[in-house]
Amino acid sequence: GNSVTQMEGPVTLSEEAFLTINCTYTATGYPSLFWYVQYPGEGLQLLLKATKADDKGSNKGFEATYRKETTSFHLEKGSVQVSDSAVYFCALRGGATNKLIFGTGTLLAVQP
Amino acid sequence: EPEVTQTPSHQVTQMGQEVILRCVPISNHLYFYWYRQILGQKVEFLVSFYNNEISEKSEIFDDQFSVERPDGSNFTLKIRSTKLEDSAMYFCASSILDIQGDTIYFGEGSWLTVV
Numbered sequence: 001g002n003s004v005t006q007m008e009g010p011v012t013l014s015e016e017a018f019l020t021i022n023c024t025y026t027a028t029g030y031p032s033l034f035w036y037v038q039y040p041g042e043g044l045q046l047l048l049k050a051t052k053a054d055d056k057g058s059n060k061g062f063e064a065t066y067r068k069e070t071t072s073f074h075l076e077k078g079s080v081q082v083s084d085s086a087v088y089f090c091a092l093r094g095g096a097t098n099k100l101i102f103g104t105g106t107l108l109a110v111q112p
Numbered sequence: 113e114p115e116v117t118q119t120p121s122h123q124v125t126q127m128g129q130e131v132i133l134r135c136v137p138i139s140n141h142l143y144f145y146w147y148r149q150i151l152g153q154k155v156e157f158l159v160s161f162y163n164n165e166i167s168e169k170s171e172i173f174d175d176q177f178s179v180e181r182p183d184g185s186n187f188t189l190k191i192r193s194t195k196l197e198d199s200a201m202y203f204c205a206s207s208i209l210d211i212q213g214d215t216i217y218f219g220e221g222s223w224l225t226v227v
Contacts, residue, residue, distance in 0.1 A: 032212045043116075043220035044155070044203060051213040089155065094212035099157040099168060100147070 002027040006090045006103035013080055013110050021075040021106045023064075023090035031094030033057075033066055033073040038087045038105070047075075047088070080110045114138045116219035118204050124225045125194055133189045133222045135204030144187045145205040145216060146179065148172075155203065161187065162210065194226045 007022040025033065035047040035057070048057030053068035062077045073090060090103040117136045125131050137144050146158040159169040161179050178190045187206075191198055201221045207214050 034215075036218070043118075044205075044218035046215050046217070049213075049215065091155075093216075097168060098210050098212055099145075099160065099170075100155075100216055101157075102155040104154050 002031065002092060002095050002097075002101045004090050004092055004101055004103035006088075006106055008104070009087075009107035011106060011108050013108070015082055015110055015112050016079045017110075019075070019077040019080045019084075019108065021088055021090075021108070023073045023075065023103060025071050025073065025090075025092050027071075027092055028095040030068070031092040033064070034091040034093065034100070035062070035064055035073070035075050036089040036091060036102075038089065040086070044089065080108070082110045082112055084108060085110045114140075116204055116206055116217055118202075118219035118222050120222055121220065122223040122225070124227060127196060127226055128193050131191045131194055131198075131224060133191075133202050133204070133224070135187045135189075135219060136185050137187055137204065137206030138217055139185070141206035141208050141217070143167075143207045143210045144179075144181070145207075146189045147203045147205060147218075148200040149203070149221075150197075150200045158189075158202075160210065167210070191224075194224075196226050199224060199226045 003026045032051040034049045036044045037047045048059040050057040050066035056065045087105045089105045091100045144161045149155045159173045160167045205216045205218045207216045
């Protein structure tokens, strides 16, 4: 069945550092891919998405490119801020079911 | 910006008690969902609901669980007889469409602690 694997955390970075959070997936067909973010004490918010191969989703300085050949959707940001500290979830939707399948989440801690 | 709202934010209940978690989905959305996250584990799908019927449910969603849209705005999850392993964060969500490219919008979650 469909599944998502993302890098384990926590990831600890200094402010202005480059961020990569790896996400790979297994799915039948061509799913849509999502990154959700959960800030402390808040719910899940959509950060960005891509619905077909080679699409790039972007929002708030974050980017992720749908790579069909490597079945990946890695999240990147060129310069993180303390306010980016949160848990980031990679997810997919598609195939035999439209339910969202989540990865385990990656905690990002950005230090000043 | 429209949002999904959930109540209560946190509930502590004794094992065997009934719990109802409430949600108000985004007003023009047609599809409603419950997901849950046990502490330290993945966010898992429980159930989807459309046109007053369950459209899909997971193996977690057994006879102890039920969902209802009692009026035009609320969407509820009931757990009839809670178990310790039901302790989790429960997320309500909604979407306009139920296609893979459509975004699912989540509420802030209801923490359920069963003691």
